[in-house]
Amino acid sequence: MAEVSADARIGAPAGKVWAQLTDFASYGRWNATHTSFPQGGPETLETGATFAENMKLMGFPAEVQWTVEELEPERVLAIRGKGPMGVLVGTRYTLTPEGDATTLRIDGEFTGAAVSLMAGKLRDSATAALNESLRKLGGLVG
Template sequence: MAEVSAEARIEAPAEKVWDRLTDFSSYGEWNSTHTSFPKGGPQKLEVGGTFEENMRLMGFPAEVNWTIEELETARTLAIRGKGPMAVVVSTRYTLIPEGDATTVRIDGEFTGAAVSLMAGKLKDSATAALHESLRKLGGLVT
C-alpha cells in the first residue's frame, strides 16, 4: 500500500473551491494526473455514481473506473477506483472552510500487488502531483 496526502490553504470560500473541484469539464486545468474522461465526467454527482478517467502516473497512462463513495457538498468528495494490474485507488478531497478561505486536503491510497513493487516511487510521484494540483486549483479560484 502507498498512502499520499497534500494540503493547501486557498484564499476563496469553500463553495467557490467546490464549484471548481467538481466542474469536470475543466478538471484537466488543475488536476495534474488527469488526461481525459473517455465518456465524460460523472453525469450526476451522487454516491454510487461511476465514471472513467484516463490518468498519467509516474509517466505511465492508466485508466481508472471510479465510484463515488462519499459526498457532502462543499465539504467532502471520496472516490474509489480500479486501475490497471488490479490496483485500487482511493482519493478523498476534504474542504475545511475558514471564513473567506478554505483548507483543501487530498488524501490518496494505492493498494494491490503491483503497488508493493513500486510503492516508494509511486508515493513520491503522487505526492508531487497532489501538491501541483492544489497549487493550480488555488490559482484558478483566487
C-alpha cells in the first residue's frame, strides 16, 4: 500500500472551495492527475454515485472507475475506485473552515500487487501531484 496526503490553507470560505472541488467540468484546471471524465462527472453527487475518470500518474495513463463513498457538503468528499492491474485507489478531500479561509486536506491511498513494486516512486509522484493540485485550486478560488 502507498499512502499520500497534502494540505493547504486556501483564502476562501469552505462553500467556495467546495463549489470548485465539486465542479467536475473544471477538474482539468486544477487537478494535476486528471485528463478527462469520459462520460462526465457523476450525474448527481451523492453516496453511491459512480463515474469514470481518465488520469495520468508517473507518466502512465489510467482509467479509474470511482464510487462516492462518503459525502458531507462543504466538509468531506471521499471516493474509492478501481484502476488498471487491480489497483484500488482511494481519495478523501476534507475541508476545515477557518473564518474566511479553509484548510483543504487530500488523503490518497493505492493498494494492489502492482503498487508494492513501485510504492516509493508512486508515493513521491502522487504527493507532488497533490501539492500542485492544491496550489492550482487555491489560485482558482483564493
